[in-house]
Amino acid sequence: MTETWDDVNEQVKTDWKDDTTPFERVYEVVEQTHDGQSAAKIGERALVSEPTARRHCKSLVNTGFAETEQEGQTTLYKRNSDRVLMSRIRELREEVTRPELLDSIQEMKAEIRRYEDRYDVVSPEELAQQLDADETDGWDDLTAWRTTRQNLAVAQAALAYDEASHQLAV
Numbered sequence: 001m002t003e004t005w006d007d008v009n010e011q012v013k014t015d016w017k018d019d020t021t022p023f024e025r026v027y028e029v030v031e032q033t034h035d036g037q038s039a040a041k042i043g044e045r046a047l048v049s050e051p052t053a054r055r056h057c058k059s060l061v062n063t064g065f066a067e068t069e070q071e072g073q074t075t076l077y078k079r080n081s082d083r084v085l086m087s088r089i090r091e092l093r094e095e096v097t098r099p100e101l102l103d104s105i106q107e108m109k110a111e112i113r114r115y116e117d118r119y120d121v122v123s124p125e126e127l128a129q130q131l132d133a134d135e136t137d138g139w140d141d142l143t144a145w146r147t148t149r150q151n152l153a154v155a156q157a158a159l160a161y162d163e164a165s166h167q168l169a170v
Contacts, residue, residue, distance in 0.1 A: 013047060022048045026056035027065070036069045036076025085154070092158040101159055108152040115145045124149065 016025065025046035033042070043053030057077040060066035067080045092101070119138070121127045124145045131138040 017047050022046070022052050023056050023059075026053055027060065030057065030060055030066050030077060030079055033078045036071065036078045038074050038076055042077060085157070088154050089158045089161050092154065093162050096158075098159075098162060101155055101162075105152065105155050105159065108148050108155065111148050112145065112152070115141060115148075 020028075025048060026042060029042050029046045037045075039054035039057055040050045042057060043050045046053060048056075057066060061068055061077070064083055065080055066077050069076050069078070096104070115124075115127075116122055118141070119127050119130070121130065124142050127138065127142050127145070131142065
């Protein structure tokens with residue numbers, strides 16, 4: 001069975017390489033990179049040489065899609081989190097009406113209040129300090145709470161962005 005999977009994985013890599021340019025593959029890898037990675041690691045994942053990966057990563061940094069950080073002598077590349085956030089805000093603004101956004105914000109605030117009341121804490125971080133390792137439901141709720149808090153922040157930012165856009169248009 002392992003041999004079959006190895007063949008499938010190799011075929012997927014071959015197809016990806018045949019159907020994309022080196023730049024497209026580096027772009028896709030960086031787009032999925034939250035923590036900085038070296039050009040060598042990105043090149044390995046993107047099926048390109050290290051110099052090719054470094055060249056394309058530098059282009060992505062110049063366009064603002066990626067950012068760098070230093071780890072000793074090594075430059076690490078990752079997607080630009082501000083750009084990702086702005087993309088999510090614009091996407092939300094285009095796909096959801098203002099009343100829907102306001103309703104969603106109210107629902108998320110109510111959900112957060114339910115977590116606070118259920119666990120008698122004010123944050124997921126405080127809940128994490130109280131949970132035992134085997135409390136599956138509590139850890140699931142903690143994850144959902146963090147996600148809701150992140151989604152609320154993005155929704156509120158989209159609302160503020162929408163308001164600012166309207167004010168600038170006047």
